[in-house]
Amino acid sequence: MQAERCEIYTDVPGILTTDPRVVPEAQLMEEITCDEMLELASLGASVLHPRAVEIARNYGIMLVVRSSWTDQPGTRVTAHPPQPRTLSGLEIAHPVDAVEFDTDQAKVALLRVPDRPGVAAQLFGELATQALNVDLIIQSIHEGNSNDIAFTVRSRNLKQAESVVEHIAPALRSQSTATDEAEVHSEGKIAKISIAGAGMIGRPGVAAGMFSALADAGVNIRMISTSEVKVSCTVTEEDCDRTIATLCNRFEVTSSPARLDRMKPDTQGLPSVRGAALDLKQAQLAIRNVPDKPGLAARIFEILADRGISVDMIIQSQRSRPHEGQMSRDIACTVAQDDANLAKDVLQSATSELGCGEVLVNANIAKVSVVGIGMIHRPGIAAAMFQSLSEANINIQMIATSEIKISCVVQEDKGVEALRVGHAAFDLAGSETMEVPA
Secondary structure, three states: OOOOOOEEEEEEOEEOOOOOOOOEEEEEEEEHHHHHHHHHHOOOOOOOOHHHHHHHHHHOOOEEEOOOOOOHHHHHHHHOOOOOOOOOOOOOOOOEEEEEEEEEEEEEEEEEEEOOOHHHHHHHHHHHHOOOOOOOEEEEEOOOEEEEEEEOOOOHHHHHHHHHHHHHHHHHHHHOOOOOOOEEEEEEEEEEEEEEEEHHOOOOOOEEEHHHHHHHHHOOOOOOEEOOEEEEEEEEHHHHHHHHHHHHOOOOOOOOEEEEEEOOOOHHHHHHEEEEEEEOEEEEEEEEEEOOOOHHHHHHHHHHHHOOOOOOEEEEEEOOEEOEEEEEEEEEEEEEHHHHHHHHHHOOHHHHHHHHHOOEEEEEEEEEEEOOOHHHOOOOOHHHHHHHHHHOOOOOOOOEOOOOEEEEEEEHHHHHHHHHHHHHHHHOOOOOOOOOOO
16 A cells, blocks of 8 residues: 555553553653564564564554554654565465574583572673673573573674683682582584564474474574574574575575674664563473484474474573483473473373483463663673562573563562563653553
């Protein structure tokens, strides 16, 4: 129709920084980008459907969310000028809309850090004081009294990041009760490859399809980090082109892959964090001692997909350790609480096929997330998030990030408090309370 914009009238005044039923100080946003809104919509901000946001972004159409009962201007959801796209098949939600890559990445991992509040804040706070910007962050599920934390930085910053982590490691070792001491691992010349699309929400098998395609292509995955609308992994730089070609072919992506390391989005003047969200309807699924060989992660998620079970956050531990004569890793993910027991049963029945250890479920978790395109190339955002949780004595059980989102899994009874302190940490609260229909 070549419309200038699409106005959506609803029973709320626009898009708010978080759920006002949980945080009464939530504020109305005047503007938000499609990329930010896509993440928030996928996290449960139900005022807009993620697919609607994705279409608006892809075709450069501004959305305006307004109240049906007032003349207030509402919230503008802005889109960048789009690449030329055909309108054919517009109504079909393909699971994957784009393949993105970044070849300017290096990894640092800190293994066996104490499993207690404040460790992530201490680590990333020190990185922030050195003006080191981090990209992917993953914290695996605890093993005994310790965790693994890994993150990526720009290749040119690898030595500096190593120095910071080596400096902080002795202090963490002195605080640890683990038998093995914390150690630092680093790796250069890696690439981050991502598949993205609103169509993967609630559609089992997308992550499994990605891992299976890469296993068939002989590509070894080094790190995994996911969100509702994106699955990211790191591979060696030499495997980058093969990985991109494999994923474009597997998911029938015809648009040119987006080279993130050459893109510098204009975030001048934008807030670091635009909004926050809380999900209390997920459970944590842990598969211990998965043999460290290509194809096993793909098989695990294929088994779940075959039973119609969708996964959200996926974390692979950085530690490889011996188990029954071979090296193994732990894999953890989150699933809907209603699917948790079924997921445990189907994986437990496949342990002989997979060669893995026990399968554990923890339904008493909450996931709190903050979203903002302004956090790109801006050091210290993750540190501020982790510090706010530490000051509230809230322990982080899992961490997974994308370029514009940080998600933490915490204990369920700490979820509401985690949302409130995260919302306050980025000055999203206002002086007025917001009332919306129940």
